[in-house]
Each structure stands twice: as C-alpha cells, then as structure tokens.
Amino acid sequence: MNLASAGKKVLDWIGKTYSNDIGNLLITTGMLGFGLSSGAQIIGIAKNNKIEKKEKTYMINQEVGDALINILSLLAFGKLTKHIGTKLVSTGKILPKTVASALEKGGFGEKIGKAGFDVLDTAVMKNPANANLLRDFANCKNMTESFGAVGGSVLSGCLIAPILRNNYASYMQKSIHPIENREFNRIDLSKYNSANVSGMKI
Amino acid sequence: MNVGNIVNLVSISKMAQKTGNAFRGGYTKLPNIQLGEKAFTTATKIGQFISNPVGNRIVLAGTGILLQPTIDYYNKKVDRKTREVSAIRTASKIIAGTGVGLAVRGGCMALTKNMKYIPEIIKNNPDKINNYRTAVSTIAAMAIMTITNFLLDAPLTTKLSNKWLEKREQKEQKEQKEVKA
Secondary structure, three states: OOHHHHHHHHHHHHHHHHOOOOHHHHHHHHHHHHHHHHHHHHHHHHHOOOOOHHHHHHHHHHHHHHHHHHHHHHHHHHHHHHHHHHHHHHOOOEEEHHHHHHHHHOOOOOOOOOOOOOHHHOHHHHOHHHHHHHHHHHHHHHHHHHHHHHHHHHHHHHHHHHHHHHHHHHHHHHHHOHHHHHHHHHHHHHHHHHHHHHHHOO | OOHHHHHHHHHHHHHHHHHHHHHHHHHHHOOOEEEOHHHHHHHHHHHHHHHOHHHHHHHHHHHHHHHHHHHHHOOOOOOHHHHHHHHHHHHHHHHHHHHHHHHHHHHHHHHHHOOOOOOHHHOOOHHHHHHHHHHHHHHHHHHHHHHHHHHHHHHHHHHHHHHHHHHHHHHHHHHHHHHHO
16 A cells, blocks of 8 residues: 555545534544643653742643643533534524424424424435525534534633643642742741831831 | 342433423423524524634634633632632633644635545535535645644743733733832
C-alpha cells in the first residue's frame, strides 16, 4: 500500500465516522488537547526558574488536576449536554418549522415535544419523498449537538475544572509544604497586626 | 433475601418510577420551539462556527480568560502570592494557547477548505462534506498541536508569565518602599 492510498483510506474513515456526527470528535480532540497541553505546561513550570518551589508545587498539581478533571468532566458534561441536544430535536422540542408543519399535517401535532416521541419514527419522516425534511432535521440535530458539546466544554473547562483543580492543588501544596504554609500565614498575620496597631496609634 | 430487603427494593423502584414520570411530565410541559427559516439558518451558521476548530477555540478562550484567572485569584485556600502567580500563569497560558491554537487551526481550516479528495459515500451531500472538512482540519490541527504544545505554547506561556511576574514584583517593591518612607 503506498502513502497516497493509505491517506485516502484515512480520509474515507474520517468521512464515514464523522460526517454525520461532529460533536463526538470535538469531545475526543478536546480531551486529547487537555492532556497534551497540561503535559507541556508541567514541563514549562518545572523549568521556570522565576517561580518559587512552593508555588511550583501548587501549579504543577494545578496542571495535573486540570488535565484529569477536565477530561473527566468533559466526558461527563460533554456527552450529557450533547445527548440533551440530540433529545431536544429527536423528540421535537426544537424543530425547523418545515419539519414541524409536515408533522402537524401528518397527524402528529399532539405528540410533538413529548418525552417518548421520536420524530424519525413517523410515517412523514419515513416517506422517501420527504428527503428535504430529513436534511433539515439532520442539520437541526447537528446544530443542537454542537451547542450541547461546546456548552459542555465551556461549563466543564472554564468553571467546574478550575474550581476543583484549585481545591486539589491547594490540598497537595499544603500536604507537601506544611511548614512553609504555616510560616506564610504567620508572616501575613503579623504584617496585618502591625499595620493595624500603627494605624490606631496606640 | 428477607422481607425487609424486598420492601426496600419495591419502594426504590416506585421512587424511580415516580421520578421518571415527574421528569417526563416536566419535559413535556416545556414550550416547543419551532425555528422559522431565518432563525434556523442563523442558528445553523452559529452551530457550524462554534463547532469548527477556530470558532471552538475562540468560544473557549473568550470564556476561559474571563473566568479562569478570576477563579484562581479568589482561591482563598492558598496565600496571596500563590494566588496571584497562579492567576497570572493561567491568563498567560490562555493567551499563548489561543494565539498558537488559532494559527494552527486557522491554517488547517484554510488547507482543508479547498480539499479535492472527498470520500465517495458523502460526495453528493454538501452538509456531510462540510462536517468532513471540519473533522479533517480538527484532526490535522490536533496532530500538529502535539508538537506546538511543547515547542511554542509552553515556552510562550513561561515568557509571558515571567514578564508579568517581573512587573508584579516591581510594583510590590515600589509599594514596600512607599510604606517604609
């Protein structure tokens, strides 16, 4: 097998696997990206001479926590929010007007938007003459899935992961550098007290 | 299994059934949304933008730069200096990562935009071709970024954060001098 035909096989596989569903790819590459990025950043922090040892411990643990929590929460939230996106369209909660009108005309008006309803499991959508409706439906499903997958990434990567990773990193820092932490607190407290005392002019 | 266990199992299954019914009832009560032609086209375009590698990066970076350094800065479980250094490094990481990420992803998207090879099974479906191109550029960008993460992102983050830290240190020294004076 030469390089060109191997390349074509890879492209065929991509076309077959992801041309219907781009949301899954976003989640997979997002997870890989988090892992790789954190690996690179850990090396960068370890090599950085301008950061003190105690802060390095915190930030390296922050990166480890970042990668682990990001991957886990992206898996949980990304898949969940993408699934919600799929369900919203498959039950008819969100639909293009073209599809909704056709379903209403076909006698499914009462069922649209109900939890157990499946738009694709109707005579209207199974009719080969309605290929344009199927295309609109697929586009709508792709759109809500994308919103779901990206929304999940934002929620997990920008809110949940930073809060959890900071808790993990501060716990690790305190268990690795307990003495320095105590000293830091004492210095901070003494500064605060002396400033108060001088301010009060006792 | 004794009678108590059976009673427990029955009550758990009844509770699950009730929760399921309540969820289905609540879901059905939510209003249905029907998208007119204009709204549907706009929503589809936004969906395509946020799922392409460049748009995806912009959305994540935009929300990331607003939220992540703020969360780091207000983490009261560590001392003030660690919090500040960590917020500075997080912001630097997002800026460097977004810069390199956008360049790589943008380049890959431009390359795949006019890609001649389209798999036979999707040749007659423009929507699937669009998804296929996005997928190819996302995978290509991912492959390139395994290298740029180490060669560009991390060193750039270090440089940016060190500059920022120097400025912070200078400011702190100035403040200390003023307090002493």
